[in-house]
Every structure is written in C-alpha cells, then in structure tokens.
Amino acid sequence: MSKYLLTALAALSALILLPTVIAAQNPLITDQYTADPSARVFNGRVYIYPSHDIKAQPGKGRPGWFCMEDYHVFSSADMTQWTDHGVILNQTQVPWADPAGYAMWAPDCVARNGKYYFYFPATVKGDGPRKGFGIGVAVADQPYGPFKPQAEAIKGVHGIDPNVFIDKDGQAYLYWSQGNIYGAKLKENMLELDSEPKILSALPEKGLKEGPYLFERKGVYYMTYPHVENKIERLEYATATDPLGPFTIKGVIMDESPNGCWTVHHSIILLKDQWYLFYHDKDLSPNFDKNRSIRADSLFFNADGTIRKVTPTLRGVGIxxxxxxxxxxxxxxxxxxxxxxxxxxxxxxxxxxxxxxxxxxxxxxxxxxxxxxxxxxxxxxxxxxxxxxxxxxxxxxxxxxxxxxxxxxxxxxxxxxxxxxxxxxxxxxxxxxxxxxxxxxxxxxxxxxx
Missing domain, CATH: 2.60.120.260 (Galactose-binding domain-like)
Incomplete structure (x- = not known):
C-alpha cells in the first residue's frame, strides 16, 4: 500500500466520529450542557433524548436566554456508563424551521413498526400564518439515527414540549404545551393528528405549566408536568382512566430545586421492575440556569398508586x-x-x-x-x-x-x-x-x- 493511500486513510479515519463513553452519576453528562431529558427503553437499553443547551454568542441566540441548536442522543446498558452517539439533528437540517432560531427545545422519541420517531419543537421560519413554535418529526431505522426530518411540521399543532404515548390498544397520543397542556390522537403513520387538539382539563389554572409526560401503570394514566406554584417550577402529577382525561390532580413528584433552577423538565421509565425519574438542574452552571444538566433518581409508588416524593441526589442510580x-x-x-x-x-x-x-x-x-x-x-x-x-x-x-x-x-x-x-x-x-x-x-x- 502506498504512503499516499495510507495518508488518505488516516485523514479519513480522523473524520469518523466515534461514540463517546461517559462515566457519570448526577449529573449524568458532564462534558456538555443537557436538559429536558426524554428517556426511553429500546431493546433493553436506555436512550436519553435531551435538549442541548449552549451559551448564546453575538449573532447566535438571545443573550441571557435558552439557546439550543441541535440534539444529541445518549444510551446506556447499566444506567452508569453513558454513550454519546453525537448530533442526531440540527436546526439547519429542518426544512420548515428557522435555521437561526436556536430554539430546539424539549424533544421525545418513540418506536413503532420498526421505526423510531423523534418529535421536536422549533420556531417556524418566515412570517406566515404558522409563525411561532411548531412540532416536527424525524424518522430513523435505529434509535441513534440517522434521523430524517419531515418536510412540514405536524398540522394543527402549535406549541412546545412534545410527548408521545402509545397505549396498549396501539393508539398513539401526542401531548404538548402552549399556555395549557394539549392532547390529541395520532394516526397510524405517527406523522399526523387523528383528532382535534383537546385542552386537558382539571390541571392547575394558575401558574405556568408545561412539559407534559404521560405514562400508564396498572390501568391508571399519570399525566406529569412542571408547574410554577410559587416562584419556580416543581414536578406535579394528575391521574385519569383515559389518556385524554379528565384528570384529577394528585400531588407533587419533586419539590422546587434547592439550587434555584427555574425550570425542571422530566420523563419517567420502568426498567427491570424499577421506576426512574429523569430531570435536570443547573449543576455545571450554578450561576446561570439556562445551561442545565440532566439527572436521574429512583421513583417509587405507594400501595394506593400515589407517587412518593423524590428527593434529588448526587449519587443518582446504577451500580x-x-x-x-x-x-x-x-x-x-x-x-x-x-x-x-x-x-x-x-x-x-x-x-x-x-x-x-x-x-x-x-x-x-x-x-x-x-x-x-x-x-x-x-x-x-x-x-x-x-x-x-x-x-x-x-x-x-x-x-x-x-x-x-x-x-x-x-x-x-x-x-x-x-x-x-x-x-x-x-x-x-x-x-x-x-x-x-x-x-x-x-x-x-x-x-x-x-
């Protein structure tokens, strides 16, 4: 083999981005800012789809505010060693999104029929009738991508913080927030609404509420969400016997951050008979709560189905x-x-x-x-x-x-x-x-x- 070919191969190898393995407790990821963790279990492995906080710079985001331009995905077999699979989607790759919006906020991902559907919010480009936030879908054959975004955002949806729940009968639901928390059925293709959006009733009327995340346990549907009852967000939940409610407010999952982080966004999964709560705080940026870090702690239920309040830890989970x-x-x-x-x-x-x-x-x-x-x-x-x-x-x-x-x-x-x-x-x-x-x-x- 010639030295020129060897040189070319070496240069090519340098361009190949291999997954990065991170060993961490809380926060789970320590080499970058991460927030809004949507955790999912695919084939026995935990995948986390967070938003990716970065620091705003002149001409790149709004100073002093949230600034996010892309998404990574992380995975783990043991909840301790986390693999960074790299960037799976950038704002410049989304046909309908503002390529300089820096508003790739809280996402979600679900698996169906051998495909992985990644839901994400972004600001719509231009000044048309859909100005503001839309929610789009990117599709992949593997949980870590590559993801291909759809040409258009989901019609009839205006807001942020998408969450998708697939019920035991196969019906999928999309939830999102925009002042209220909304829900609607999804079509089998997972790309379109199959019902009119519905404001979920009997949730707190005063104070900001956002970030819906729904899961089912023993026939009960738990709608969980951040809510500003006082000055900053805490995690609360309500229950129902139907995925679209009506819901009954039950209580608090986790109190306001003792560190003063204004937001908290979360997800809840079941893995090997143990429930886990994923959320974020400002561990790596104590003086600026728009650069956040994701965490995980164990979650438990009482005999009557109510959720025991979670106390945040530094140790986190895993062996x-x-x-x-x-x-x-x-x-x-x-x-x-x-x-x-x-x-x-x-x-x-x-x-x-x-x-x-x-x-x-x-x-x-x-x-x-x-x-x-x-x-x-x-x-x-x-x-x-x-x-x-x-x-x-x-x-x-x-x-x-x-x-x-x-x-x-x-x-x-x-x-x-x-x-x-x-x-x-x-x-x-x-x-x-x-x-x-x-x-x-x-x-x-x-x-x-x-």
Missing amino acids: TQASAHIQLDRYSAISPQGTNVQFIDTADRFKGWKVAFDQKGAWVRYNKVDLSKTPSSAKLTINAIAADGAVISIYADKPIGQPIARVKLSGSSNWKVREHALTKKLKGVHDLFVMSDTGTPVQIDWISFK
Whole structure:
C-alpha cells in the first residue's frame, strides 16, 4: 500500500466520529450542557433524548436566554456508563424551521413498526400564518439515527414540549404545551393528528405549566408536568382512566430545586421492575440556569398508586464498577463537618468536582460499587492533592473493622495519581466509606480499583 493511500486513510479515519463513553452519576453528562431529558427503553437499553443547551454568542441566540441548536442522543446498558452517539439533528437540517432560531427545545422519541420517531419543537421560519413554535418529526431505522426530518411540521399543532404515548390498544397520543397542556390522537403513520387538539382539563389554572409526560401503570394514566406554584417550577402529577382525561390532580413528584433552577423538565421509565425519574438542574452552571444538566433518581409508588416524593441526589442510580473512576464528590451521604465539595476548576466546570477533607473523622459514603470483577492483584488508585502526612481509610459498608485500604499520601500541590496495595480483598456490591484518619488537608478527584 502506498504512503499516499495510507495518508488518505488516516485523514479519513480522523473524520469518523466515534461514540463517546461517559462515566457519570448526577449529573449524568458532564462534558456538555443537557436538559429536558426524554428517556426511553429500546431493546433493553436506555436512550436519553435531551435538549442541548449552549451559551448564546453575538449573532447566535438571545443573550441571557435558552439557546439550543441541535440534539444529541445518549444510551446506556447499566444506567452508569453513558454513550454519546453525537448530533442526531440540527436546526439547519429542518426544512420548515428557522435555521437561526436556536430554539430546539424539549424533544421525545418513540418506536413503532420498526421505526423510531423523534418529535421536536422549533420556531417556524418566515412570517406566515404558522409563525411561532411548531412540532416536527424525524424518522430513523435505529434509535441513534440517522434521523430524517419531515418536510412540514405536524398540522394543527402549535406549541412546545412534545410527548408521545402509545397505549396498549396501539393508539398513539401526542401531548404538548402552549399556555395549557394539549392532547390529541395520532394516526397510524405517527406523522399526523387523528383528532382535534383537546385542552386537558382539571390541571392547575394558575401558574405556568408545561412539559407534559404521560405514562400508564396498572390501568391508571399519570399525566406529569412542571408547574410554577410559587416562584419556580416543581414536578406535579394528575391521574385519569383515559389518556385524554379528565384528570384529577394528585400531588407533587419533586419539590422546587434547592439550587434555584427555574425550570425542571422530566420523563419517567420502568426498567427491570424499577421506576426512574429523569430531570435536570443547573449543576455545571450554578450561576446561570439556562445551561442545565440532566439527572436521574429512583421513583417509587405507594400501595394506593400515589407517587412518593423524590428527593434529588448526587449519587443518582446504577451500580458503579470498581474499575471505573468513582467520583466521591457524587456522594450518597456526607459528614456534617470537615468535608466539602468544590469545582476542580471554576473556569472550566466540565472538569467536575472534588471532595475535600480537613478534619479527622470526616467522611463520605458512596453507594453500590461492584467489586465482583476486581482481580486479586488489584490496587487502589487515587487521584489526589494532599498535605504531607494525610491518611485516608476506605471501608466497605461500615467504617469499622479492617479497611479495604489505608493510604498515607505524600505531599503534593498538584493532582497526583497514586497506587496503593489493598489490605482486604472483597467481592460483590458494597457501599464505600472514605474517611480522613488525621484531618490533614486532602482533596480527592476520584478513586478506582484496578
């Protein structure tokens, strides 16, 4: 093979965008801003279709407001390792949409008859009778695309936040919001309405409500939606015996964000007998809530079918493999004193967080780490900054008895990766307790067992 052909092949390979694998807790995605997660289960794998927040720039979006030009899709087999399949649709690819609208807001995706139907809002280009938001459909043969958008938006639909529900009898429904929450039947082709739009009744009349998401459980239809009862959105729900209502308001799924994020948009799925709530907050952009980050937490029902209120966590869901980077700053519990979480670099928050210890006995607990595949020769790897003499102990399940490892850290003012022998071999899934033995200051980015 000639050197010229080799050079050409190398250049071609550089153009091929391979999926990116991300290991994360909450937020699920840490290398970009994501919001409005629509989660779906296709062939046993979870796919998330979020909107993609970016920062507005001169001539690119409205400063100080939501700015979104495209969509990614992420997938996972274990709810812990997430694959970014890249951009599946850009505003410039949609024939009917304003190519400079930067309003590709909350989407949804469903599977039917071997096809995947991706529903998305966008501003309609031009000044015609349909000026404002329309909802379009893009179709693909695989859940990660490539998606081909239809030439026109769905007729009779004006609004945002599409959600599609397919009932047990095969009838599909489209829901959306525009001041009220609307619903209508879809035709078999999934591209056209099969009934007149209907305002869903008996939902809150005061305060913004948007982002409808409907699911069914034990013959009951749950309409879930963000609603501004006070100053910012919280998640609420209502139930009915028919997909188009009338609905009865039942209560709150999740209270307003303790971080003050003005919006919350969500989806709810069932996977292997466990229900999960996907939503967003402003983890990676604490001072600007138009750059958001998606999260997931477990959701449970009471015996009477009501939903237990969800408390947001940093740990999130899924089992973390011991060989992965275990981000202790995404803790399950933390000592009340001597431990705090900070950004590694406030100038680049995509680098994530660190956990800092500065008192003897300070600790964090990180739940559900799978040590089953840890080889007998495995060592603890830790990325840390430490004052000389800092000692950290790592315990399984409870901070008593013999630790898995006791690590004396040499002083370093920069991040340093160190390996240490284990004092105790374990198998199975365990919670980890990481504790400061001396109180000498130490900062930890991650730990791993390899």
